[in-house]
Amino acid sequence: MKNYTLKVHDIKKETKDTITLCFKQPGLKKIKYQAGQYLTLSFRINGRKYTRPYSFSSAPSADAFLETTIKRVPNGIFSNYVHDTVQVGDIVEVMEPIGDFVHTHDEFTNQIYFWGVGSGVTPLMSIIKEVLISNPLVQVNLIYGNKNFESTIFLDLIDDLLKQYPEKFKVWHFHTQYNHVERHHFVKSGRINTAFILDLLQDTDVEQTKHYICGPIDLKNTIKEALGILKCPKENILSEDFELIKNPKDFEDIVTHTINIQFQGIDTIVEVEKGKSVLEAALDAGIELPYSCQTGSCNTCKGKLVAGELRMIGLSKERDDLESEDFLLCCSYPLTDGVFVEIAP
Ligand SMILES: Cc1cc2nc3c(=O)[nH]c(=O)nc-3n(C[C@H](O)[C@H](O)[C@H](O)COP(=O)(O)OP(=O)(O)OC[C@H]3O[C@@H](n4cnc5c(N)ncnc54)[C@H](O)[C@@H]3O)c2cc1C
Ligand code: FES
Structure with a gap:
């Protein structure tokens, strides 16, 4: 995985x-990306390196700059650090763009529906701009949930595109x-x-x-259920998850174990407390393993199991590309x- 620094x-x-x-x-060498992919940013905060993925809100055909749009998460370490600390002129460490939440043009599609809530609109906006510019024959529809217009990200941009x-x-x-007294005709009350x-x-x-879906799990389930009723082919539906939702039931038989992690040729014994992932335990122990999405959808945190047993829980998508000894x-x-x-x- 290539790393870059950006200003x-x-x-x-x-x-x-x-x-x-x-x-x-x-x-010298421009960073190439596809609309809908994400950039992984890293900062050292209080001595520890933190890494978080942020979808592009820019589109290669529309924007000269690489843009990521970041919402403050209450008590969130990284998002609050970015809001409170980062300034124009700062240099930021990033990984090369990754992600498969992208649009590939095909001759069968004549309507694209983008379903988003809150900051989930970010990758949708990137793809919307790209499709509007590069695909003159496709109708683009955005269905977008927020509290009100004050909290609607990209409201002016959406009005301009309209x-x-x-x-x-x-x-x-x-x-x-x-x-x-909302000013748009197409404003509805409640949730999608x-x-x-x-x-x-x-x-x-x-x-x-x-269909492109990005937002909380309830949104994803509602859209997928409705599209299921309409017999929409599964391969026509793509979704992106910003957060891993853990089901406590999946952790009932998991207990604390001590494991050996070999990274950059160094062996470290790490206690993995019940409920913590191997990645979280390694980071807590000061081992700066590479990672990005933390939802099981990229390959950045992949390790090889040499002995003992691990179980992967809560992957946001099916991963039939992994070998039996590969673990995220x-x-x-x-x-x-x-x-x-x-x-x-
Ligand atoms: C592929 C991908 C793309 C993403 N793109 C964007 C983007 O374009 N814009 C954006 O703002 N964020 C995006 N995110 C989320 C982002 O990476 C961080 O997870 C988010 O900013 C919170 O990080 P934090 O360090 O502030 O919070 P943390 O300190 O990691 O978490 C604090 C608490 O907030 C909860 N939490 C974590 N993430 C969220 C969330 N997204 N919403 C609500 N609660 C949360 C956690 O469960 C935890 O309890 C994306 C995530 C993924 C996986
Ligand atoms: S960090 Fe992406 S799969 Fe683990």
Whole structure:
């Protein structure tokens, strides 16, 4: 995995709790990415290195700068550090862009639906801009949930795109704090719901639609269920998870174990407390293992199991690309003593 350093060119305030960091492309070799992918940022905070992925809100065909849009998470270490500390001119360490939440044009799709809530709009906006510019024949629809217009990220950009592409781009806003004097026609009260989805798509040939979902688990389940009722092919639906949702039931038989981690040729004995992943335990022990998504969807934290037993829990997507001895350490929990994990340098 390649690492780069990028200079912060500008910081844009999007809403009360959301900013966009605009990075200058490196002078010599530009960083290539696809709309919808993410950039992994790292900072040393109180002596410890923290790493977090942030989806691009920029699109290669639309924007000169690399942009990521970051919302403050209450008590979140990284997001608050970025909001409170990062300034124009700062140099930030990043990994090369990764992620498979991207759009590939095909001749069958004539309608794309983007379903998002809150900061989940970030990768959707990146793909929307790219498709509007590069795919003149495809209709683009955004269904976007927020509390109200004050908390709606990219509201001005969405309004600009509506003016620029009046035929090709449609937006429905859902507001949980609905105000009767809202200025848009397409503002609905409450959450994105099954009845709305079924109604919206009732006269549409779902085989010719694609769906991109990014937001909380409830949103993903609602959209997938409704699309299931409409018999939308599974391969037409893509989703991105910002957070791993842990089910306490999956951890009932997991107990604390001491394991051996070999990284950069050095063996370290680490206690993995019940409920902590091998990655979290290693980071707590000061071993700076590489990682990014922490949801089991990339390969950055992959380790090889040499002895003992591990179990992967809560991967956000099926991973049939892994060999039997390969484990994603952000989602791996020891089942036995004597676990030995080797991480390639
Ligand atoms: C592929 C991917 C793309 C992402 N893109 C974006 C993006 O474009 N913009 C963006 O703002 N964030 C994005 N995230 C989330 C981001 O990486 C961080 O997880 C988030 O900023 C919180 O980090 P933190 O260090 O502030 O919080 P932490 O200190 O890691 O967590 C603090 C607490 O907040 C909870 N929490 C963690 N993440 C979230 C979340 N996203 N929403 C609500 N609660 C949370 C945790 O469960 C924990 O209890 C993305 C995540 C992934 C996996
Ligand atoms: S950090 Fe991405 S799979 Fe573990």
